[in-house]
Structure formats: C-alpha cells, structure tokens
Amino acid sequence: MSLPQRWTKPTELEDSAEEIMEIQMGPSHPATHGTIKFNLKLDGERIVDCDVEIGYLHRAFEKMCEQGTWTQAFPYTDRLNYASPMINNVAFALAAEKLLGLETPERCKYARTIMSEIARIADHLTCLGMSAVELGAQTAGFYTIEARELLYDLIEAVSGARVTVTWCRLGGVAHDLPSDFGQRLKAAFKHLDAILADCDHLLSRNRVFLDRMVGVGKLSIEDALSFSLTGPLLRACGIPYDVRKAAPYLVYDRLDFEVPVGSHGDNYDRFMVRFEEIRQSMRILEQAVAQLPEGPIMVEDPRVALPPKERVYNSIEGLMNHFKLIMEGVKVPAGEAYHAVEGANGELGFYLVSDGSGRPYRVRVRPPCFFGMAGLGRMLIGHMIPDIITTFGMINMIGGECDR
Numbered sequence: 001m002s003l004p005q006r007w008t009k010p011t012e013l014e015d016s017a018e019e020i021m022e023i024q025m026g027p028s029h030p031a032t033h034g035t036i037k038f039n040l041k042l043d044g045e046r047i048v049d050c051d052v053e054i055g056y057l058h059r060a061f062e063k064m065c066e067q068g069t070w071t072q073a074f075p076y077t078d079r080l081n082y083a084s085p086m087i088n089n090v091a092f093a094l095a096a097e098k099l100l101g102l103e104t105p106e107r108c109k110y111a112r113t114i115m116s117e118i119a120r121i122a123d124h125l126t127c128l129g130m131s132a133v134e135l136g137a138q139t140a141g142f143y144t145i146e147a148r149e150l151l152y153d154l155i156e157a158v159s160g161a162r163v164t165v166t167w168c169r170l171g172g173v174a175h176d177l178p179s180d181f182g183q184r185l186k187a188a189f190k191h192l193d194a195i196l197a198d199c200d201h202l203l204s205r206n207r208v209f210l211d212r213m214v215g216v217g218k219l220s221i222e223d224a225l226s227f228s229l230t231g232p233l234l235r236a237c238g239i240p241y242d243v244r245k246a247a248p249y250l251v252y253d254r255l256d257f258e259v260p261v262g263s264h265g266d267n268y269d270r271f272m273v274r275f276e277e278i279r280q281s282m283r284i285l286e287q288a289v290a291q292l293p294e295g296p297i298m299v300e301d302p303r304v305a306l307p308p309k310e311r312v313y314n315s316i317e318g319l320m321n322h323f324k325l326i327m328e329g330v331k332v333p334a335g336e337a338y339h340a341v342e343g344a345n346g347e348l349g350f351y352l353v354s355d356g357s358g359r360p361y362r363v364r365v366r367p368p369c370f371f372g373m374a375g376l377g378r379m380l381i382g383h384m385i386p387d388i389i390t391t392f393g394m395i396n397m398i399g400g401e402c403d404r
Helices: 061-067 071-078 085-100 106-134 138-159 181-203 207-213 221-226 231-235 267-291 309-314 316-327 368-380 386-395
Strands: 020-025 037-043 046-053 335-343 346-354 360-366
Touching: 046 368, 046 386, 061 071, 061 360, 071 085, 085 106, 085 335, 085 346, 106 138, 106 181, 106 267, 106 386, 138 181, 181 267, 207 267, 207 386, 221 231, 221 368, 231 267, 231 346, 231 368, 231 386, 267 386, 309 316, 346 368, 368 386
Parallel strands: none
Antiparallel strands: 020 037, 037 046, 335 346, 346 360
C-alpha cells in the first residue's frame, strides 16, 4: 500500500481579527497530562498560533538534590523520566564520577549499559502504546503494556523494584545481574518480537493511523536545530545525532548498532524512529550480554563505596566507614562537570558543581522533553485541533522531567 500524499501547510491562513478565536485547551483536559495548557488561536478549527505553557509542576528536584548527600540524589533522579529511571540513574552517576575521577569496573559498565537499553525499550513502548490508544487503537496499547511487563520483570529481578529503582551508586551499582539473566532476556525477547510484529501489522499500514500521523506536526531541520531538539524528534528530521555515537560512554563504542532516522520530520517518522530504536536496543542487548565479563560491580574504595553489611555489623571499622559515608556523604573534589547520555527522549545531561563537601553545591539537569515542548507550538501551526493529540503524544512529554 502506498503512503498517502503528505500534508503541506497552506500558504495563507485567514487571520482577520473577526475570524480568529482564542481558546484555552487544558490543563484539565485528559490529553494534557494535568499540567500543560495550549493557548490556541483558531481560524475555524485550524490552528493559527499556539502558545504552550508547561504549567507549574516544580517539585524542586535540583534543590532537593542539593540538600542531601551525593548518594541521596539517586532516588530523586528516578522521578524525572519515570518511564526509564535506569537511564537517569546512570547519567547522574557518570557526571559525579567524572568529578571524582573514578573508573568503574568493566562488569559495572556492561550492567549499566544493559539496564539502560532495557529502560529505553520500556520507555518507547509506553510512548508508542499510549499514542496509539489516543488514536483509538486500544488493542495496540494493550499489546505494548504486555511487552513492557516483560521488561519490568527483568528490571525487578535486578533492582528489586519496577519503577523507582534507585539502582546506581557512585562507583558502581547496588545489585549485580542474576546468574540466569541471559536466559531471562532471551525468553523475554521471544515474546517481545511477536508483540512488535502484531503492533506493526495493526498500525504501520492502517489507513486511519496513517491519515492521522503522516504529514502532521512536520518540523524542518532548521527549526529542529533552532529549538535544540535531540533524540527521536531530531532524528525524525533526518539528523543522525545520538549521544551514544557522538560521545560514546560506558561500552557503546564496543557495540554495533545503527541510528534510525526519518526524512520528513512528521509524527509518522517520529513513531517509526522509536519503533526501530526498540529493534536496535534489542541488538545492543544481545551483544552486551554476550560480552558481559565477570568481576566486581563496585569500585574497591572505602572513600566512595559502602562496606558490605557483614563488615558493618561485625567490625568497628566497617561500622565507622558506613556511618561516615551515610551521615557526611562521599567527599567529591571541588569542581564542575557536565555529562550527557542518550535518554529515551534525547540528550539527558547533568551539570554538577562540587565545593568539596559531601553534598552537591549545584545540580542542573538538561531534560530532553523540555526542548521538545518548546518546539510543539511550531509543529501545530496550520493543523487541526485533533492533531494536537497526536503531535503532543509524539513529544512524549514526561512531567517530572519537564518541570522547571
């Protein structure tokens, strides 16, 4: 089946003062996630202008991190993009370890890479499934939820939690991968392949889905760059920027994978880029598990790593070491550092400043979907009111990550 002709923005829109209606959509609208408000200017049902307000969901994430120790910041990072918290954990750990000058063990690097890719797949499944539901494809939404549960089982087996994992530590991770992790992953992929095939058959050539997605929310390369977009939003425009390739971290430079790109920068391309990224993440995981070395998962440095509970309970030295790290925190050398990783929505970066104490002096986060929301108004101009739903869904705005 050939794709429908892509929609082009009208060259002229009726914008006389008598014809333009101003209306507010959200934040109580069920599709605006409770915080977003669209200030619309409409010519009939066509959008002439759209001013996007991200709302007030400021939970003081950065300031809360500055009130606790470096280790106590990890539970806060879970609640940024709660659809892929493992990636948030890893990003903060890498930025802090950059200040410390720490090199983590090889097994830890592989474990962080593996769990980051599992989190990426879970995040994309959440985005694609819920976007399909908003178009009426309830069955596809149920399928992606089923697939996500397979991955949550793996995350729970490693961290003991499903969503707010708090798995990373400075210098390593809290728990090692189970001995049968490779077999579990292989079994999960077998079911995941079948589910992805079903979703592909349901959506990729569905006339209603294509009509609602193709040509909608188009953004030029120039506009995408001017809004500092990254991740699937930028790659859908045809620019293959991926932090894992541009500035490799962990073990991504040892793994063979491709960066999917689109060509039109519309919602259909954004959907398909995310869909193909799931395949590439599965490819990464198969290689990483095959290469996974034996060894420790934490640096052997009493100034950073918490001692084992056996030492804490049975020796005064272990107890004192534990007490100092918990009460005073890891003493991170004074300085500043920025480290970025490829989050599910794009470049996720942490800028950290240390004054040499056990608490961060300043914490700043670069949330990728915040920049996506900045470009949303431009994507909607010339489209209809129902197109807000599909375009907003492809931004994959996560409130916790977007709050400023």
